[in-house]
Amino acid sequence: MPADDLTAERRRKIDELAALGVPAYNVDFVPSVTLDGARRVLADFEASAPAPADGEDAAEGPDVRVAGRVMQYRQQGRSCFAHIEAEDDRLQVWMRLDRVGEKQFAVVKLLDLGDIVGVRGKVMRTRRGEPTVVADEVTLLVKALQPPPEKYHGLQDQETRYRKRYLDLLASVEQRRHFAARTTVVRALRRTLDGRGFLETETPILQPIPGGGHARPFVTHWNALHTDVYLRIAIELHLKRLLVGGYRRVYEMGRVFRNEGLSPRHNPEFTMLEAYEAYTDYNGMRELTESLIVDAANALGPQHSDEEGGTVPCDDPLRRSFSGRELVLTPPFRAARMVDLVAQAFGFDPLDAWDELPDRARSLGVHLPPGAGPGTALTEMYEQRVENELWDPTFVLDYPAEVSPLARKRSDDGRFVERFELVVAGREVANAFSELNDPIDQRARFEDQARLRAAGDEQAFHLDEDFLEAIEVGMPPAGGLGIGVDRLVMLLTDAATIRDVLLFPTMRPRRRDGTHEEDSHLSPSRRAEES
Structure with missing residues (x-):
């Protein structure tokens, strides 16, 4: 009928x-x-x-x-x-x-x-x-x-599942359990941080200056004050202000917003966990990151095989399946410097060719933005040719200072900073620094970013005078960590796309003929990643 x-x-x-x-x-x-x-x-x-x-x-x-x-x-x-x-x-x-x-x-x-x-x-x-x-x-x-929805076959149309999640949940008890797993992960993350003495905080979503990340912000207007404000792209800078104010361990888990395209790994609004601890560094953040991920996996419990046996039936919750492959989350996780991973992949030492690295990368087919220096070239070589090949958890250490304006430089080589990203199944899950607390160095790096913005880079950092004034008061040495909660849930629940772990994902507008607006907002490297 x-x-x-x-x-x-x-x-x-x-x-x-x-x-x-x-x-x-x-x-x-x-x-x-x-x-x-x-x-x-x-x-x-x-x-x-x-x-x-x-x-x-x-x-x-x-x-x-x-x-x-x-x-x-x-x-x-x-x-x-x-x-x-x-x-x-x-x-x-x-x-x-x-x-x-x-x-x-x-x-x-x-x-x-x-x-x-x-x-x-x-x-x-x-x-x-x-x-x-x-x-x-x-x-x-x-x-x-x-x-x-018809109960036996369930809701078959994928787009309807995302656009009308209430029908998807009605059609499948398993879907309701799947999204309950996300809550289990979030509770486990909070439990681990609370148990270590971190203070959960709330910081502003509407901000006069978007800072703490490389991203294009959403802009809205504050009518009462006749001024534009931005939806936050990161939580970082306000949490660091709290370290200046005297707290030793702080964290926040909340929504951040980035005005970028849609992809299986990207949604314009997503959940980020950021944690900061005084008197530690990125090595301390490595240990914290392992604990957070291991505790979350243990909270979910063992992963069960599906009807086709597609997952790895195992009583160990740290041995899971993702995209049909086994994923071992047993610590300690592997650690490797970015420069060594690139050297292994490309067959030459980037440090020996540092000054010529942008030209060398382009000659090898690596896409670089205009004006890219050696640090950006190294990062793009890694992101376009290496990152997707890292399967089991790997801490990628020591990013170029050129692409890390908020991290402390290495004392033995100022071209690099004390920063890692944790990559699992070819995907960035966590990002951490030894935080930069030198206000003179920080101002110089913000000014470098301002020049990039003036040259047309909309994702470059804004110069935040209030934050600079805060660390001029004195911010203790610290380590900072950011974890993409959605990506972590994807890994632990074997979800193919971020839309499978968001109850109400952002969808492209539909035209009158039922087709969609095309997504042309991903950067070339992002499009290459998603292809």
Whole structure:
């Protein structure tokens, strides 16, 4: 039946309900137990009740009140069996004319898939062994005007799953459990940091100057003050101000916003965890990063194989599967300098060709932005040819100072800074520094970034005078860490795209003909990465 006809049929049933004096939308029902709670009530009753004799029906147990959405429904003469769902659970209810009476059974016959009902009755086990609530009273709570997705095949259209997540969740208990796994990871991250004495904080999302990352910001307007403000692209600079203020360990987990394109790994708004600790460095952040990821994996527990055996069945939660390959998260993670990884991949030592490195990279087919220096060339060589090949967790150490304006330079070679990125399955998961706390050096680097902005680089850092003034007061030596929470959840749940771990991902606008606006906003290196 066409969708419009189904909706019309359901509206007609609302009129029939009204004729019976039954509201289609009712709030006069409160469950006494969850669906799983009803099963536990039955189990407790059966543990104390005598077993029925052969051929006898099982005894009815205590009275319960349950509520849920009707996801299966079959009428058999004067009785009706239905399965209702709530959260990640389902339970059978049995509605009989001789128990609920003529008026309520008339309501039962008007039920459709997707309706929400409240049922009061006795718990029992059917002859087939299924826990069931035998209804003494049925209350229609919500009449659904549109049917839920077809239960057997689920919601097949991928785009509809993302655009109408409520249908995706209705169609699959597994999807509801999948997104609950994200909450488990977030709780584990918080638990680890809280246990180490970090203070969770909240810092501004609307900022006068976007700082702390290389990204194009979103701009909005503050009407009362007649000024533009920006949605934050990172949390970093405000947390460092807190170190100046006297806190030793601080963190925040929250949304950040970057005005860039969409891809399997990029969404314009995403969740970032940033943590800062005084009197440590990027080596301390390496140990913290390992602990956060290991604790999150352990909190999720072992990964189970799918129906096709596509994952790695293993009781060890640190041995997981991602994209059909085994992923070992057992610490200590491998560590390697960026310059050594590039030397191995390209067959020559970049340090020996430092001054000529931009020309050398271009001759080898590496795309570079205009005006790129040796540090940018080295970074692009790594990102375009090496990063995607790193599978098991690898700390990539010592980035060029040219691309790291907020990190402390190495004392033995000022071309590089004490910075690492953790790469897992070819994807950056974490980024950490020994933080730069020299206000003179920081000002000089901000001024270098300002020149890049003036030359047309929209992702270069803004010069933040308030932050400079803060560290002029004196910021203790510190280590800082950022973890992309969405990417971590992707790895731990074997999700192919960031849209599979965001309940409501950003989607391209649809044109009137149903096609989409094309995404032309990714940089060439990002497009190469996503291809």
